[in-house]
Amino acid sequence: MKKFNKKDIKCLQDIMLARRDVRGNKFNNKKIKNKILNELLTAANCAPSVGFSQPWKFVIIKSKNKRNKIYDNFQEENNKAKKKFKNKPLYNSLKLEGIKESYLNIAVLYEKSEKNVLGQTSQKKMGEYSVVCAIQNFWLMARTYNIGVGWVSILKPKRVKKILDIDKKYKLIAYLSVGYVDEFLDEPELLKLGWSDKKTLDEIKVI
Numbered sequence: 443m444k445k446f447n448k449k450d451i452k453c454l455q456d457i458m459l460a461r462r463d464v465r466g467n468k469f470n471n472k473k474i475k476n477k478i479l480n481e482l483l484t485a486a487n488c489a490p491s492v493g494f495s496q497p498w499k500f501v502i503i504k505s506k507n508k509r510n511k512i513y514d515n516f517q518e519e520n521n522k523a524k525k526k527f528k529n530k531p532l533y534n535s536l537k538l539e540g541i542k543e544s545y546l547n548i549a550v551l552y553e554k555s556e557k558n559v560l561g562q563t564s565q566k567k568m569g570e571y572s573v574v575c576a577i578q579n580f581w582l583m584a585r586t587y588n589i590g591v592g593w594v595s596i597l598k599p600k601r602v603k604k605i606l607d608i609d610k611k612y613k614l615i616a617y618l619s620v621g622y623v624d625e626f627l628d629e630p631e632l633l634k635l636g637w638s639d640k641k642t643l644d645e646i647k648v649i
Contacts, residue, residue, distance in 0.1 A: 457585055462626050464590030464619070466540030472622035474545050478587055485583035491572035493560035498576045498615075501606060503547040511605045512597065512617070513541045519596045532637060539594045545621035549602065550577055551612040573615045580618075590623035 483500055491497065503509060516539055527533035541547060552573045562568045581591045599614040608614070633640055 457582055460626060461582060461585045462590065462630060464540060464544075464592045464621075464623055464626075465537040465631065466543035466592075466619070467537045468590060468623040468625065468627075469540050469543040469545070469619070469621040470624050472545070474589065474621065478589075479546075482580050482583050482587070482589070486576040486580040489572065489576035489579045491575065492562055492568040495555060495559050495562070495569055495572060497553050497555065497569045498573045499551040499553055499612060501549040501551065501608065503549060503606065504545075506542075508605055509541055509547055512547070512602060513539070515597055515601045515605070516541060516594065519598060523596055530637075532635060536632075536635075536637075538596060540590075540592045540619035540621070541594060543621070544590075544592070544619035548616075548618040548620055549606055549608070549614060550616040550618065551608065552615050553612055570613065570615060577616050577618070584620065585626075588622065588626075590619075590621060590626070592619040593617070594619060 479502075486498065486500065487496070489498075503512075520538065524533060550573060552570050554569060559569065577593075584591050594617045597617055602608075602614055602617060603610075603612070627634060630640075632638055
């Protein structure tokens with residue numbers, strides 16, 4: 443097994459610090475080659491999973507018709523969200539998705555095992571958390587290729603699954619917009635816009 447040096451450590455730190463949640467106003471039309479997409483999915487498939495369950499599935503969506511329907515659901519849900527953030531005028535100006543602008547979309551699913559899974563007998567959601575680990579791997583590998591990823595969470599999972607004709611045995615964990623971008627911001631967009639501050643190490647430590 444390879445041992446890593448300081449240069450490797452610095453490279454990983456740079457990738458993590460440069461990762462961004464990308465919105466539609468940043469994507470361009472450059473094609474993602476299948477070879478590269480497969481490398482991103484391979485990275486996802488290397489993620490840790492409780493009980494080595496590997497419960498993730500990735501649905502690749504290029505259909506404009508399906509993406510338009512997903513976007514319509516986003517609009518419906520976002521209109522509801524605007525009412526909840528009416529005390530924060532900034533919300534109305536935020537671009538919160540890239541469903542139609544990105545090269546492709548990916549629905550990331552959790553497939554629950556019909557059998558008992560090692561490590562998941564007490565904490566039932568560990569399989570779902572494992573899927574999130576796979577998403578993070580995908581996201582970081584995408585960044586190394588200068589490919590942007592946006593996690594679109596303002597959606598109704600049941601509606602998304604119906605549009606994509608996904609079997610009931612799967613649970614939607616994430617809906618991602620994926621594509622090359624014109625630029626990556628030097629800081630997270632919500633930080634730059636003043637929506638929230640970056641927490642310090644002292645703020646996240648519980649002693």
